[in-house]
Amino acid sequence: MSVLPDPGASRAVLVGTSSYQYLEQLPAVSANLQALAGLLCGPLSLQLPGGHVSVVENPGAARTVVRAVRQAAAEATDTLLVYFAGHGLVDAQDALSLALPYTEFGRVETGLPYDWLRQVLLLDSRAERHVVILDCCYSGLALGRMSGRTGLADQAVVEGSFLLAAAAETRTALAPVGATYTAFTGALLDTLRQGIPGGPTLLDLGFLYRHLRLTLEARGHPVPQARDRNSGAQVALARNHAELPAVPVAAAAGAAVRERPWPDPAAIRTSTGFFTALADVRVVSGLTQQAVSRRSAGRISAGSVGRLLNRTDLPATWETTAAYLSACGVPEDQITLWQHVWQQLRTADALADAEIPAAAPGTVSEKERRQRPFPVFRRGGISDRVRQKPRRRTDGAS
Structure with a gap:
C-alpha cells in the first residue's frame, strides 16, 4: 500500500555540484536544487518543514556532505531522502564517486565515494525508509552534458530503500544546453507538479519510475534505472494532483x-x-x-x-x-x-x-532546542544562521 511519509518525522538532503574547477560546468544543477527543495516543502509534494530540508550546493569537501546526511539520518524516523545531481565518475575499482567542485579525473581523493553515503544510511540511519535519487553519470563529455554507463543502480542500492538513478547505458544529453533543469530532474519536477492523468491517487516511487522511464525514452533521453528493497517502491512523493476528486x-x-x-x-x-x-x-x-x-x-x-x-x-x-x-x-x-x-x-x-529538565534562567530549554529548525550545511561547515526555508545560493565554489 502506497503511503505519504510523515513530514515531521522525515528529512531530505539535497546535494549538487554545478561549478567545477576541472570538469565541465553544469549550471542546471543549481536550479535543480532550488526547485526540488521548494517542491518538497510545498503543498504539491511532501510538505516538509523548511528546517527538514538541507541543501548542500557546491560542497568544498566530502565531509560536508557526509555530515549533512549523517545529521538527517540521526533525526529522521520515517523517511530519509538523499538526492545528488552533478558529474559522476568511476574509480579504478569500478565504484561510483560523486564529483565535487575540485574533483579531478584519476584522483579518487578529490571526489566523494558513494559508498561513504551508503554506509551512513546502512549504519547510522534511524529512518524506516530511504529514498536515494541520483541524477548523475560518470563523466562530462561536452558543455552541459553528462555521460553514463550501466550499473549505477546496482552500485548505489541500499537495503530498505528505493534507488532512482538517471544514468543508463552510454548515452549523453542528460543536461541539455540551455535547459533550466537537467533532463531527469526536470521530468521528475513536472510529474510531481502536474500529476499523471489516469494514474494512482498517490505517486509512489514505483509508479513514478515507470512513468519517467516511458517519458524520457520517448524524448530520446537516457532511460532511468531503479532498485527496490523492502517495499521502498511504495513510498509516495506526492498526491496525484491530476486525479483529485472534482x-x-x-x-x-x-x-x-x-x-x-x-x-x-x-x-x-x-x-x-x-x-x-x-x-x-x-x-x-x-x-x-x-x-x-x-x-x-x-x-x-x-x-x-x-x-x-x-x-x-x-x-x-x-x-x-x-x-x-x-x-x-x-x-x-x-x-x-x-x-x-x-x-x-x-x-x-x-x-x-x-x-525535559527545566532550563536555568537566561538559557534555552531542551524543549525549545528540539523545536528549532536544523542548521544549513555550507561548504565550510555549518552556517551560523538557522535556515527557515530553502533559498538560492549565490556564492561560488570554495
Whole structure:
C-alpha cells in the first residue's frame, strides 16, 4: 500500500555540484536544487518543514556532505531522502564517486565515494525508509552534458530503500544546453507538479519510475534505472494532483465518499504530520472552509477551521477535530482511527515534556532546542544562521 511519509518525522538532503574547477560546468544543477527543495516543502509534494530540508550546493569537501546526511539520518524516523545531481565518475575499482567542485579525473581523493553515503544510511540511519535519487553519470563529455554507463543502480542500492538513478547505458544529453533543469530532474519536477492523468491517487516511487522511464525514452533521453528493497517502491512523493476528486463530498454519493483517497491516519507519527494530513482531508473533500462550516451544522465556524489547520500544537480536546473530519465527509470508522492517533500523540507529548529538565534562567530549554529548525550545511561547515526555508545560493565554489 502506497503511503505519504510523515513530514515531521522525515528529512531530505539535497546535494549538487554545478561549478567545477576541472570538469565541465553544469549550471542546471543549481536550479535543480532550488526547485526540488521548494517542491518538497510545498503543498504539491511532501510538505516538509523548511528546517527538514538541507541543501548542500557546491560542497568544498566530502565531509560536508557526509555530515549533512549523517545529521538527517540521526533525526529522521520515517523517511530519509538523499538526492545528488552533478558529474559522476568511476574509480579504478569500478565504484561510483560523486564529483565535487575540485574533483579531478584519476584522483579518487578529490571526489566523494558513494559508498561513504551508503554506509551512513546502512549504519547510522534511524529512518524506516530511504529514498536515494541520483541524477548523475560518470563523466562530462561536452558543455552541459553528462555521460553514463550501466550499473549505477546496482552500485548505489541500499537495503530498505528505493534507488532512482538517471544514468543508463552510454548515452549523453542528460543536461541539455540551455535547459533550466537537467533532463531527469526536470521530468521528475513536472510529474510531481502536474500529476499523471489516469494514474494512482498517490505517486509512489514505483509508479513514478515507470512513468519517467516511458517519458524520457520517448524524448530520446537516457532511460532511468531503479532498485527496490523492502517495499521502498511504495513510498509516495506526492498526491496525484491530476486525479483529485472534482466533485465536493456534498454532492457525492455515500459509496463515492468512502472510496475517496482520504489520508491514512496510520501513517501519522508527529504533530506536524497530524496537521498536514488534516489539511489534506479538506483538499480531498473538495470543500472550502465555509462549506465545511455549513456542513458541520454550526459545530465549527469557518474561522475555527482555519485556526485548526494552522495550529502547531495538538488541541487539548477532540470535539473540534471530530466535527471538522465529519463535516469533510470522512467515514466514522476512519474518524475513530484519527482520534486514536490524536490520543497517542498527546500521550507522547506529555511524556516528553515530563522528561525535559527545566532550563536555568537566561538559557534555552531542551524543549525549545528540539523545536528549532536544523542548521544549513555550507561548504565550510555549518552556517551560523538557522535556515527557515530553502533559498538560492549565490556564492561560488570554495
